[in-house]
Amino acid sequence: SQKIEQNSEALNIQEGKTATLTCNYTNYSPAYLQWYRQDPGRGPVFLLLIRENEKEKRKERLKVTFDTTLKQSLFHITASQPADSATYLCALGEIKAAGNKLTFGGGTRVLVKP
Amino acid sequence: NAGVTQTPKFRILKIGQSMTLQCAQDMNHNYMYWYRQDPGMGLKLIYYSVGAGITDKGEVPNGYNVSRSTTEDFPLRLELAAPSQTSVYFCASSYSTGSYKQYFGPGTRLTVT
Numbered sequence: 193s194q195k196i197e198q199n200s201e202a203l204n205i206q207e208g209k210t211a212t213l214t215c216n217y218t219n220y221s222p223a224y225l226q227w228y229r230q231d232p233g234r235g236p237v238f239l240l241l242i243r244e245n246e247k248e249k250r251k252e253r254l255k256v257t258f259d260t261t262l263k264q265s266l267f268h269i270t271a272s273q274p275a276d277s278a279t280y281l282c283a284l285g286e287i288k289a290a291g292n293k294l295t296f297g298g299g300t301r302v303l304v305k306p
Numbered sequence: 307n308a309g310v311t312q313t314p315k316f317r318i319l320k321i322g323q324s325m326t327l328q329c330a331q332d333m334n335h336n337y338m339y340w341y342r343q344d345p346g347m348g349l350k351l352i353y354y355s356v357g358a359g360i361t362d363k364g365e366v367p368n369g370y371n372v373s374r375s376t377t378e379d380f381p382l383r384l385e386l387a388a389p390s391q392t393s394v395y396f397c398a399s400s401y402s403t404g405s406y407k408q409y410f411g412p413g414t415r416l417t418v419t
Binding site (some may be wrong): 248 | 341347398406
């Protein structure tokens with residue numbers, strides 16, 4: 193069966209350190225993978241897209257890697273700040289004739305302590 | 307631009323009642339989506355639409371209906387509400403190409419008792 197797994201345990205990290213989140217999937221062939229940030233009581237906000245033929249993407253303090261052989265994406269927040277505290281969702285994108293569809297993982301909560 | 311708007315923000319329904327969750331976007335996106343999010347979980351796709359007049363089922367469509375008569379609006383109808391439909395509902399929209407970035411509304415928190 194298809195599965196997307198993110199660490200359900202919260203990640204507690206000291207300010208200034210790098211937070212690394214994992215997203216593993218089985219029985220998918222995604223055309224792309226996205227990462228979203230979700231704050232309590234709000235809708236997800238898009239952060240980064242990485243396509244199946246790309247290995248790494250960066251945006252400011254964020255870095256995403258995508259290994260289609262391992263079926264895994266890693267999401268890094270460098271020099272983390274308390275304002276980075278949120279839940280981070282990975283989502284696999286499939287391009288189909290009927291339209292593009294995203295399937296979300298369960299998310300990982302990150303808590304950055306000052 | 308207002309982006310994606312959803313109404314109402316909160317609603318309590320009794321078992322068996324019906325309601326429509328409204329969603330509108332002003333970004334001229336052709337793709338629109340409805341998700342539900344249960345506590346501590348990720349989002350599950352209910353229905354989606356690739357343009358006016360075209361809709362398709364997602365992962366969890368049972369108990370819901372949608373229509374898309376205009377590019378801007380994508381209402382979600384709940385018929386015969388059940389406690390299992392207690393959840394937070396998010397509407398989203400996107401372009402069909404490019405970054406496939408989805409823009410989400412603020413959500414509707416629905417409780418069925």
